[in-house]
Amino acid sequence: MPETIHAEVVTIGDEILFGQITDTNTQWISTELTTIGIRTVRKSSVGDQADAILQILQEAHQRVNLIILTGGLGPTKDDITKHTLCRYFNTELVMNPDALEMVTGFFAKRGRAMTEMNRLQAALPANCVYIPNHWGTAPGMWFEFDGRVYVSLPGVPFEMKSLMTNLILPKLKAHFRTPVILHKMIRTVGIGESFLAERIEPWEDALPQHIRLAYLPSFGQVKLRLTATGSTAEPLQQELEVQVARVLPLIEQYVFGFDSDELETVVGRLLNQKKLTLAIAESCTGGYVSAQITKVPGASAYFWGSIVSYANDIKVKSLGLDPGILAEHGAVSEPTIRSMAEGVRRALGTSVGIATSGIAGPDGGTPDKPVGTIWIACATDRCTVTRLLKLGQYRDQNIQLTTNYVLNLLREELLTLN
Amino acid sequence: MPETIHAEVVTIGDEILFGQITDTNTQWISTELTTIGIRTVRKSSVGDQADAILQILQEAHQRVNLIILTGGLGPTKDDITKHTLCRYFNTELVMNPDALEMVTGFFAKRGRAMTEMNRLQAALPANCVYIPNHWGTAPGMWFEFDGRVYVSLPGVPFEMKSLMTNLILPKLKAHFRTPVILHKMIRTVGIGESFLAERIEPWEDALPQHIRLAYLPSFGQVKLRLTATGSTAEPLQQELEVQVARVLPLIEQYVFGFDSDELETVVGRLLNQKKLTLAIAESCTGGYVSAQITKVPGASAYFWGSIVSYANDIKVKSLGLDPGILAEHGAVSEPTIRSMAEGVRRALGTSVGIATSGIAGPDGGTPDKPVGTIWIACATDRCTVTRLLKLGQYRDQNIQLTTNYVLNLLREELLTLN
Known part of the structure; x- marks a missing residue:
């Protein structure tokens, strides 16, 4: 079996340390590294301070074969990654003609003036392999030093991802000979982590050493992730499938999908397969349900539209709700949610209508209907199902x-x- | 000036290392630490492996006064933080009666059966101060060791945040004597990072040593963050205000807010102040604009509703769009977006109507109207403004x-x- 390549991913920037932005880069990078058999063993963030960056480079050098840095490459004064890399590699910045051409072209193409700061973005440490950034002005950099590979990428997620996908991952694959790591994710909804664990305990205890299980809970869902490590993909894939086939009967009613499935992609697939169309009436969710449905490319094939009715008036006018029902039972009630789901299905002329209405908070609760009292419904030509949350x-x-x-x-x- | 307290925040769990979930905990924790004058100097993630956890504890001990760990405290087999803390502190797990009472009560209150796994969650390292978790079953733990403080918290964001806010932050404030760190954020929209930097360069160069500036770009916005460090809050606050007053005239037309302002909170405030109401017609954004507007507590005071019209049919039926306009110009056109904004304003009876229509991709583009061609509009009683993106x-x-x-x-x- 080839040697396991261990990686560390380091983000640089005060904005991440001080908590002003959420770092999504490291998550994405470690997922991608996994697909080419490289295992991330640590992720770290440090601020825009040379000493902290130097220290982490020295430490990571002791631990791993691959170090990926993101951030600190912008044109502004608080970005110091390049200067610090020069100190670390004991070299200096030199103007890179390819990088200069790229950044000049970037501004010319957009008809925008280039500043001196932008020009300086093309000055790179002398020992680096320049990785052209077709998606922005900060260059990608590749270093080989003392048997390790260092990659430095811009922190803007879109630029970083484009560079990784198109240039860095292929280069890493060519450089390292890596073991096979495969993941299989089983996605459940409607059961808590410890109850799931009790159900599958005998199966979990019998898992072979090279297949690991993790529980990943989030908002009403728990994902079960199986990770298998080996030398060849095909038998490993088969082993994973055997394990999935063994555990499924224990938890079948809770499983809604696998791997990258989300509830919105699964319902999209079902609507497509069954040639059905969907309309949504949202009150307390305020457009969020529709936004999830329309995140999926191609949603226009089955999703016709939504009515977000925050004001009661709109519920009557646009959904055809009986004002009498509203007056008698209120907006947060079984008769109202039923009428909303049926009303939006009728008004938009779709096969299915779903609806939400409740008190999201923080205000608006009453002793009878405290904050968190929420009705949901689904109307089809067969029946209307309502549920109180x-x-x-x-x-x-x-x-x-x-x-x-x-x-x-x-x-x-x-x-x-x- | 009191000594600066340096902290490291460590998340434990394969799910973060392998990239299956986004870590939002460390961001939140470092923001909160900042408010009590504790500076996060590094954030790290390691997997559910004892050696990696032990190594990071030893390293962090050399660097900082405060180490906050999250994750690895769940009831399932892959959670090993507690056992590893025992090894680190050279102690053992003992059943904590207070913790046991808490977890027993948690299940009793919810009428749910308690598993043996849940019971074992009340076994804690002998040297820890138990921090009761009123929001879940995993306990909080506080350790003092060799002049440092270690805090271990569950990884579930809601439980972690509740524990931090209610119990840990007050305890940290009482334990450490910390300097004052103040932030001021200026939020801009519609100008790129390097152009902003050129405009404010003389001001930036004249900033005193104890006030630092950072540029935080994201989706069409750039935030300018000023961070001031000192010993007393009031003069420091005044200094920050003086600096803001100096820079504002240079960038006034791009500034939409300060600190935690978001575009949706700023428009909400304006709508409230001017006693205006809002309706939204969304096509390509599919509910996302409405979801942003309704994220703001109290949005029901000014937001009446939205029509998400994915099918052209709905544009005609619900927005009263002239089918002739749609046929002649198509859904992605100036006449259509104008009619959508005016139509939703009329249909819902509000003071203002906004609309979006375009080709979000990945499919649906034509040579004439490639993916990314998007119209937006805003209709008021004064006029309708349209823009092509x-x-x-x-x-x-x-x-x-x-x-x-x-x-x-x-x-x-x-x-x-x-």
Whole structure:
């Protein structure tokens, strides 16, 4: 079996340390490294300070074969990665003609003036292999030093991802001889982590050493991730499939998908397969359910539209709700949610209608209907199913959980239709 | 001036290393630490492996006064933080009666059965101060060792945040005597990072040593963050205000807000102040604009509703669009976007209507109207303003950028109204 390549991913920038932005780069990078059999063993963030960067480079050098840095390559004064790399490699910045041509072309193509700061972005450490950035002005850099590979990339996620996908990953694959690491994700909804664990304990205990299991809980869902390490892909893939086939019967009713499936992609697939169309009436989720459905490319094949009715007036006018029902039962009630799902299905002329209405918080609760009281519904030509959720007091969580539950209700109903 | 307290934040879990989930905990923790004058100097993630955890604890011990760990405290077999802390502190797990009572009560209150795995969650390292978790089953732990403080918290964001806010931050404040660190964020839209930097260069160069500037670019916005360090809050606050007053005239037309302002909170404030109401017609953004508007607590005071019209049919039926306009110009055109904004304003009876329509991708582009061709509009009783955006080829980015631009168009129009 080839030697396992270990990597560290380091983000540079005060904005991440001080918590002003969420770092999504390291997550993405480690996922991509996994697909080519490189295992990330540590991720770190340090600020825009030379000493902290030098220290982490020295430490990582002791631990791993590959170090990927992102950030600190912008044109502004707080970006110091390049200067620090020069100190680390004991070299200096020289103007790179290819990089200069690239950055000049970038501005010319966009008809924008180039500043002196932008020009200086083409000055690179003398020992680096220049990796052209076709998607922005900060260059990519590749260094080989003392048997390790160092890669430095811009922190802007779109530029970093484009550079990684198109240039760095192929180069890493050619450089290292790596073992095979395969993942299989089983996605469940509607059961807690420890209850899931009890159900599958005998299976989990019997897993072979080279297949590891992890529980990844999030908003009403728990993902089970199997990771297998070996030397050849095909038998390893078969082993994973055997394990999945063994565990599925224990948890079948909770499994909604595998790998990169999301509830919105699974319901999209079902709607497409069954040639059905969808309309949505949203109150407390305020457009979030629709935004999830339309995140999926090609959603226009089955999604016709939504009515977000925050004001009661709109519920009456656009959804055809009976004002009497609203007056008698209120906006957060079983009769209202039923009418909303049926009304939006009728108004937009689709096969299925789903609806949400409730008190997302932080205000608007009453002793009868506290914050977190939320109704959801799904109407088809067969019947209308309604459900009452009793959630917590946090607006963001209530919106996300409600979206999760109404998409799962939709999924369950779609499975019953031809 | 009191000694600066340096902290490291460490997340534990294969799910973060392998990239299956985004770590938002460390961002949140470092922001909160900053508010009590503790500076995060490094953030790291390691997997569920004892050696990696031990190594990072030893390293962090050399560098900082405070180490905060999250994750690896769940009931399942892949969670090993507690055992590893025992090895590190050379102690053992003992059943903690307070923790046991807490976890027993947690299940009793919810009418759910408690598993043996859950019971074992109450076994804690003998040297720890137990920090009760009222929001879940994994305990919080506080250790003092060799002049450092170690805090171990569950990885579930909601539980971690509740523990930090209510128990850990007050305890840290009492334990350490910390300097004052103040931040001021200036939020701009519609100007690139390097152009902004050129405009403010003389001001930036004249900043005193104890006030640092960072540029934080994201989706059509650039945030300028000033960080000031000192010993007393009031004069430091005044210094920051003086600096903001100096830089504002240079960039005034691009500034939409300060600190935690977002475009959606700023437009919400304007709508409230001017007693105006809002309706939204969304096509290519699919509900995302509405979801941003309704993220803001109290949005129901000014937001009446949206029509998400993915099918052309819905544009005609629900927005009252002239089918002739659609037939002649298509859904992605100036006449259509104008009619959508005016139509939704009329249909829902609000003071203002905004609209989006375009080709978000990845499919649906033509030579005439490639992916990324997107129209936005804002209709008021004064006039209707339309704008053509030429964005890129990535669906997610197109949706987010369009949302950004249409909210900024709305903001600009609101500023012209009484």
